[in-house]
Amino acid sequence: MQKIGVNxxxxxxxxxxxxxxxxxxxxxxxxKDVFLLTDNNVYSLYKELIxxxxxxxxxxxxxxxxxxxxxxxxxQILDGMLEAKLNRxxxxxxxGGGVIGDMGGLAAALYMxxxxxxxxxxxxxAQVDSSVxxxxxxxxxxxKNVIGAFYQPEYVFCDPLFLRTLPRRELRCGxxxxxxxxxxxxxxxxxxxxMAGRLFGLAFQEEITADCVRFKARIVEEDECERSGRxxxxxxxHTTGHALELSYGRRSHGEYVLIGMxxxxxxxxxxxxxxxxxAARLRALIGKVIGKTPRFAGxxxxxxxxxxxxxxxxxxxxxxxxxxxxxxxxxxxxxIEKYVRYLSRFNGGIA
Amino acid sequence: MQKIGVNxxxxxxxxxxxxxxxxxxxxxxxxKDVFLLTDNNVYSLYKELIxxxxxxxxxxxxxxxxxxxxxxxxxQILDGMLEAKLNRxxxxxxxGGGVIGDMGGLAAALYMxxxxxxxxxxxxxAQVDSSVxxxxxxxxxxxKNVIGAFYQPEYVFCDPLFLRTLPRRELRCGxxxxxxxxxxxxxxxxxxxxMAGRLFGLAFQEEITADCVRFKARIVEEDECERSGRxxxxxxxHTTGHALELSYGRRSHGEYVLIGMxxxxxxxxxxxxxxxxxAARLRALIGKVIGKTPRFAGxxxxxxxxxxxxxxxxxxxxxxxxxxxxxxxxxxxxxIEKYVRYLSRFNGGIA
Numbered sequence: 001m002q003k004i005g006v007n008x009x010x011x012x013x014x015x016x017x018x019x020x021x022x023x024x025x026x027x028x029x030x031x032k033d034v035f036l037l038t039d040n041n042v043y044s045l046y047k048e049l050i051x052x053x054x055x056x057x058x059x060x061x062x063x064x065x066x067x068x069x070x071x072x073x074x075x076q077i078l079d080g081m082l083e084a085k086l087n088r089x090x091x092x093x094x095x096g097g098g099v100i101g102d103m104g105g106l107a108a109a110l111y112m113x114x115x116x117x118x119x120x121x122x123x124x125x126a127q128v129d130s131s132v133x134x135x136x137x138x139x140x141x142x143x144k145n146v147i148g149a150f151y152q153p154e155y156v157f158c159d160p161l162f163l164r165t166l167p168r169r170e171l172r173c174g175x176x177x178x179x180x181x182x183x184x185x186x187x188x189x190x191x192x193x194x195m196a197g198r199l200f201g202l203a204f205q206e207e208i209t210a211d212c213v214r215f216k217a218r219i220v221e222e223d224e225c226e227r228s229g230r231x232x233x234x235x236x237x238h239t240t241g242h243a244l245e246l247s248y249g250r251r252s253h254g255e256y257v258l259i260g261m262x263x264x265x266x267x268x269x270x271x272x273x274x275x276x277x278x279a280a281r282l283r284a285l286i287g288k289v290i291g292k293t294p295r296f297a298g299x300x301x302x303x304x305x306x307x308x309x310x311x312x313x314x315x316x317x318x319x320x321x322x323x324x325x326x327x328x329x330x331x332x333x334x335x336i337e338k339y340v341r342y343l344s345r346f347n348g349g350i351a
Numbered sequence: 352m353q354k355i356g357v358n359x360x361x362x363x364x365x366x367x368x369x370x371x372x373x374x375x376x377x378x379x380x381x382x383k384d385v386f387l388l389t390d391n392n393v394y395s396l397y398k399e400l401i402x403x404x405x406x407x408x409x410x411x412x413x414x415x416x417x418x419x420x421x422x423x424x425x426x427q428i429l430d431g432m433l434e435a436k437l438n439r440x441x442x443x444x445x446x447g448g449g450v451i452g453d454m455g456g457l458a459a460a461l462y463m464x465x466x467x468x469x470x471x472x473x474x475x476x477a478q479v480d481s482s483v484x485x486x487x488x489x490x491x492x493x494x495k496n497v498i499g500a501f502y503q504p505e506y507v508f509c510d511p512l513f514l515r516t517l518p519r520r521e522l523r524c525g526x527x528x529x530x531x532x533x534x535x536x537x538x539x540x541x542x543x544x545x546m547a548g549r550l551f552g553l554a555f556q557e558e559i560t561a562d563c564v565r566f567k568a569r570i571v572e573e574d575e576c577e578r579s580g581r582x583x584x585x586x587x588x589h590t591t592g593h594a595l596e597l598s599y600g601r602r603s604h605g606e607y608v609l610i611g612m613x614x615x616x617x618x619x620x621x622x623x624x625x626x627x628x629x630a631a632r633l634r635a636l637i638g639k640v641i642g643k644t645p646r647f648a649g650x651x652x653x654x655x656x657x658x659x660x661x662x663x664x665x666x667x668x669x670x671x672x673x674x675x676x677x678x679x680x681x682x683x684x685x686x687i688e689k690y691v692r693y694l695s696r697f698n699g700g701i702a
Contacts, residue, residue: 010361075422082492088577113488113499114576137464141433148464149500225465226439 002210006132006217008224011152015132015217017210021159025093025120026053028155033090035081037104039064042096042122045165050095057093058084062103066139066253069099071147074138077107088112094153097123097170098130098253102148105136109151117153122162124174124205125254128181128212131156133220133234144242150225158213160206169252171200175289176254180236180261181212183282186327188215192285199288233329236321237261240303240343247302258286262293266346267339268322268332278325283350295348303340353561357483357568359575362503366483366568368561372510376444376471377404379506384441386432388455390415393447393473396516401446408444409435413454417490417604420450422498425489428458439463445504448474448521449481449604453499456487460502468504473513475525475556476605479532479563482507484571484585495593501576509564511557520603522551526640527605531587531612532563534633537678539566543636550639584680587672588612591654591694598653609637613644617697618690619673619683629676634701646699654691 001018016024034057036050041064043050050059060080062073081092092115094104101119108117121131137148163171178199182189188211195204216234223230241260245253262283269279286293296302318339320332334342352369367375385408387401392415394401401410411431413424432443443466445455452470459468472482488499514522529550533540539562546555567585574581592611596604613634620630637644647653669690671683685693 071426078491078498082494082497109500110498112497113486113501135464140429143433146433146463147429147461149460150464 004210004214004217006152007221008134008152010134010150010224011154013134013152013154013156015156015158015213017127017158017213018206019160021157022049022053022120022161023159025118025155025157025159029054029091029093029118030056032056033086034058034093035060035084035086035090036093036095037062037077037100037107038095039068039097039100042100046095046122046162054093054095060084062100064096064099066099069103069138071138071140074103074107077103078111081107081111086111086115088115090115092117093120094118094131095120095122096126097121098126101126101131102135102137102145105134105151105153106138106148108153109136109149114151117151119153119156121156121158123166123170124163124209125170125177125252126174127158127163127209128174129177129216129234131158132213132216133231134224142246144246152224156213158209160202160209163202163205168200169255171205172289173252173254174205175199176237176252176257178208178212179282179285179289180234180257181215182285183236183261183323184233184327184329185211185215188212189281189326193281196285196288229331232331233321236323236329237264239318239320240264243303244296244299247298248296255290258290259293262286262350263343263346264320264322266350267320267334267342268324270342271322271332273322273330273332274324278323282323293348293350299343299347300340303343304336355561355565355568357503358572359485359503361485361501361575362505364485364503364505364507366507366509366564368478368509368564369557370511372508373400373404373471373512374510376469376506376508376510380405380442380444380469381407383407384437385409385444386411386435386437386441387444387446388413388428388451388458389446390419390448390451393451397446397473397513405444405446411435413451415447415450417450420454420489422489422491425454425458428454429462432458432462437462437466439466441466443468444471445469445482446471446473447477448472449477452477452482453486453488453496456485456502456504457489457499459504460487460500465502468502470504470507472507472509474517474521475514475560476521476528476603477525478509478514478560479525480528480567480585482509483564483567484582485575493597495597503575507564509560511553511560514553514556519551520606522556523640524603524605525556526550527588527603527608529559529563530633530636530640531585531608532566533636534587534612534674535584535678535680536562536566539563540632540677544632547636547639580682583682584672587674587680588615590669590671591615594654595647595650598649599647606641609641610644613637613701614694614697615671615673617701618671618685618693619675621693622673622683624673624681624683625675629674633674644699644701650694650698651691654694655687 036057092108134152137145237260241256387408443459485503488496588611592607
């Protein structure tokens with residue numbers, strides 16, 4: 001087990017990665033006033049573990065799934081916290097995937113103007129990415145994560161024991177963020193390429209989780225609230241990915257990130273930003289996770305929804321973070337029309 | 352006009368106090384993408400001023416009054432921000448009293464995980480107290496301020512021009528927080544006593560606003576998120592005041608703070624914490640603002656509602672901040688039953 005510090009201005013937090021992390025969480029929370037938020041899926045899979053390790057906590061389970069990451073569920077959680085009579089010394093523990101982490105973190109941020117939170121991520125996506133860095137949110141009126149807060153958990157406990165039960169779709173989702181990180185960090189790229197035949201195996205996932213967390217921690221420390229631009233790199237693939245996810249929404253978030261990356265790499269290649277050889281390396285990894293990128297019907301209209309994507313300024317331009325070379329990336333700003341034409345041109349024809 | 356810095360860990364902010372502050376706000380916001388939140392009362396009073404000084408802003412007015420400080424209005428505001436297509440470089444300006452400041456601050460904190468905010472407080476209460484320090488909130492399910500965030504505005508502009516139109520009830524409300532500050536700070540106590548015949552006059556109010564802001568800024572800098580206990584002193588009078596406000600709710604917030612203070616001073620006197628002479632000095636100021644404290648029917652039941660007050664731990668005890676001597680105060684923890692008996696005993700019989 002490794003302990004990784006995330007020293008942000010607002011609040012230092014620590015991430016425990018590896019076997020034993022859940023046990024560490026149990027020890028830490030024992031004797032505290034804990035509201036344990038989870039979802040029905042996770043609860044039915046881990047009822048015994050929860051009772052054994054977190055027996056003292058009030059367990060609150062909400063319906064599972066991204067479509068419940070909304071205002072209604074957020075206020076259900078806050079109602080539960082009020083009914084449990086939590087006070088400012090209570091703790092919220094979010095045990096689940098990215099949706100539970102996002103909503104639990106936001107509920108902790110808002111209840112009495114903030115109670116302390118720990119994250120116990122159970123999906124690969126949440127372990128390598130969303131549980132670290134303090135981004136919390138709900139979707140609202142069709143806009144992803146438009147209501148939320150930057151609110152650091154005190155601790156994050158990433159235990160590979162939870163990864164054993166993940167369906168392949170969930171693994172693809174987490175692998176999406178891992179491959180994104182490959183396009184940002186050369187060491188992670190090379191390690192992933194070296195283990196490219198075993199991406200769906202626990203050994204790779206456990207190994208890469210700590211690396212991804214450490215990489216993300218450094219970025220978040222430099223730009224906690226996504227103000228300086230430093231943190232923006234973590235959105236690689238997300239601009240296009242989010243737009244397609246909103247419009248088509250059948251695959252997992254991480255798959256849309258990879259599809260978004262595939263489009264954005266094709267655009268960057270066309271714009272002369274990266275070499276064909278590097279594009280091929282990244283596409284090879286994307287292919288290992290999702291196979292061929294699909295063809296989307298009506299992609300131009302779908303992409304126009306991206307105009308409303310919160311990362312863009314609404315000035316008729318779209319901002320992408322694109323890879324340049326191993327460990328290097330840059331911002332690419334395109335007029336919306338040009339961007340939409342690119343999507344149409346590469347639709348179904350990449351990787 | 353004075354400029355007072357509030358250097359919190361999360362974000363430094365500056366408060367401009369005095370004539371010309373509204374003009375300063377206008378200069379600062381000119382050319383920015385601004386969503387100006389106000390309420391119908393303030394808008395009808397200051398429509399021309401708003402058009403003249405903040406003509407470039409999108410004005411969004413919500414119904415006036417404490418009872419609208421709720422989830423419904425918060426989401427109305429967020430809807431308005433979405434419809435105005437605000438992005439992360441937009442600004443929210445909250446022009447109004449404490450309710451607008453609290454809700455506007457929270458909407459700014461939540462929209463896209465935080466856009467920048469300025470406060471332009473128009474009431475005495477908001478100028479001397481609530482606009483400074485970053486506390487934002489809504490009431491929910493009968494619990495005051497239970498959903499909110501600590502979120503510092505970039506700038507606060509306290510202009511006495513807005514105080515001219517305030518009804519006497521609103522002035523009493525602000526004077527409540529000023530008299531509370533008297534019980535915390537000796538210099539403010541002495542200045543207020545020296546001008547005790549003119550508390551309802553603009554000269555005193557303009558003079559004391561900067562002092563109160565400076566005092567509060569120092570406290571908030573030491574304990575931004577009310578964690579160390581330092582910031583707790585600002586809640587003097589509020590525990591009892593909030594309980595009575597929730598149960599009886601006809602007077603203004605500041606009046607309930609003063610009534611709460613009157614009760615808590617009587618309790619502290621009985622507990623031997625402050626001298627009869629100092630109690631009399633504080634009561635004299637309270638009397639100047641609200642006259643005699645009223646008798647409340649059924650005060651014991653009302654006070655039990657205080658059990659649910661978020662500042663208390665729910666362990667059958669209530670925590671009060673009480674004055675000891677000029678410039679000195681301490682925490683007093685009482686069993687709920689004893690506290691309720693005190694309230695019953697002093698009901699209608701103080702000051």
